[in-house]
Amino acid sequence: MLVDQLPLGWIDDNEEDRFRLEIGDLVNLLSRQLGNRWRFNQLSKKIELDGKPIPVFELENLYCHLSQRGFTISKEKAIDAAKAAAMAHSFHPVVEYLDRVASDENIVPAELDQLGSLFWDTQDPLYDAMIRKTVIGAVKRAYEPGCMFRTCLVFKGGQDIGKSTSIRVLASPAWLTDTAQDKHEDFLLAIHGCWIYELAELDSITSKKEAGALKNDLSSPKDDIRVPYGRAHDTFARQSIFAGTSNRDDFLRDETGASRFWVVELPHNADDGFVIDLDRLRANRDAIWKSAVLAYRDGEEPRLSQEHQAESNRRNLGFELKHPWEDYLADWLHNLLPHIKEFTAEEALNMSGALGSAYDMGWGHPYPALPYKDSVEVGKILRRLGCTQDKHPRRRTILGQSKRRRWWHPPDTSGTGQ
Incomplete structure (x- = not known):
């Protein structure tokens, strides 16, 4: 005592x-x-x-x-x-640790641009870049609490392959929190008491409201919390980052926040005995963090290049919850090519049968205007399927009627663009 x-x-x-x-x-x-x-x-x-x-x-x-x-x-x-x-x-235990490994001449820095390939068995430069930027982001948050870092690395793969354990090894058990909190105030207190907070409950987020709240939590650089021994709430800059795991293919619920997630698809299969080599990761942990500190001190920012971020956004479309209309529209577009080069959202939704049964009055006939919500939803689906829409309205005459629309165009399958 x-x-x-x-x-x-x-x-x-x-x-x-x-x-x-x-x-x-x-x-x-x-x-x-x-x-x-x-x-x-x-x-x-x-x-x-x-x-x-x-x-x-x-x-x-x-x-x-x-x-x-x-x-x-x-x-x-x-x-x-x-x-x-x-x-x-x-x-600050993390800062002391990072300073120590960075100054230890016996530690050889890891190949920072190959972390995914070396320790998570991926063979994709984008995944290497995602993990590289994440560890640099973690280092920057330790040295510069509250700095801009609004993304969450997500390991997606089968069960029992070591996804969560690999995050724990990387962070160290003492500096990681993976316990879900029922109250938001407790959640904020938890993320201010660790270096890496694992969102192990990504699969359980089932509504856009929950996804939107998570997006806001990822974006905030500081929070008002009441710390241990504290008598009142105070503002604290964040010194932690988020990481997540998922077993599902449709864990992204809010397309407006999907860019926040850097998803790494893992190739492992526990049934075949192919799992993450945790011993190798544990043995190289100091080397990984040393290389991240050196990159941070060289001024590298924890952001993907525009090309990598665009590719991440494109791939994330495949992890969003599929809308019931999507299969109808996909089949309709497949059968449509190469017979038509442009169409309206009303034509797509009615003629595909997405609304329950095909309501086909033929091209150019005046289908009922879609409610705004449906118009937005069908637009998201068409873009996900590779369709493009005119940036500005154009006037065309169809069946003797002049129409001014932002026309949709089917996916270009020629490889030459429209």
Whole structure:
């Protein structure tokens, strides 16, 4: 117990008169007796003694234990003094670790542009780039809390191949949180107490509302939280990043936030005994983080190139929940080629049978205008299927009627563009 490390404060031998402490007295006493054994962990935001966190209840009862040893001080003053003494020896365990591995000449930096290939058995330059930028983003968040990093690396693959464990190995168990929080306030507190927060529940997000909330959480660089030993909420810059795992093909629910996710498809199959080599990853963990620190110090930003981000966005279309209209429209477009070069959203939705049964009045006939929501939805599907839409309205005469529309065009299968 903390007070066992402190001297007695009785003024008389009968242990009746106590020595009155002011805040400064207790700060000096703790500093003199404990030195840097009594420290404040900037990651967990907890006070530690010899590397072990001090429970909140022990700090709240500090004034009681001091009274038993011959001192008198109020509860609030005792807590304030304990915090002040610890903060004089503040440290950040992740920053200390990164500084150490970066300066260790015995550690050979890993090949930063081949991390996916070397440790997750992928053979795709985009996946290598995603993992590279993620570890640099984690380093930057440690050194520059609140810096811009709004993306989440997602390992997608079968069960029992080591997806979550590989994230834990990379972060270290002490600096990773993967426990889902029921209350949003607890969720915010959790992400401010770790270096990497694993979104292991990505598969359970079933509504656009939940997906939209997650998008906002990914985007925020700071939060108002009440930390351990705190009496009120305060604003803290984020020092953590997100990583996720998924077994499903349709885990993205909000297309407006899909660009936030960098999805790495893993080739492993537990049934065949092909899993992530966690021992190899563990053995090279220091080398990976050293290479990330060096890249950060060279000024590399944790952002994909425009080409890589565009390709990531395109691939993410395949991880979105398929709309019931999509198969109808895909079949209709397949049968349509090469007979027609442009059409309207109303024609596509009615003639494909997506609305329940094919309502075919022929090309150019005035189908009922779509509600705005349906028009937006069919547009998303057509783009996902490779269709393009005119940037500006054009006027055409069909069946003797002049129509001014932004016409849709089927996918170009010639390879030459339209």
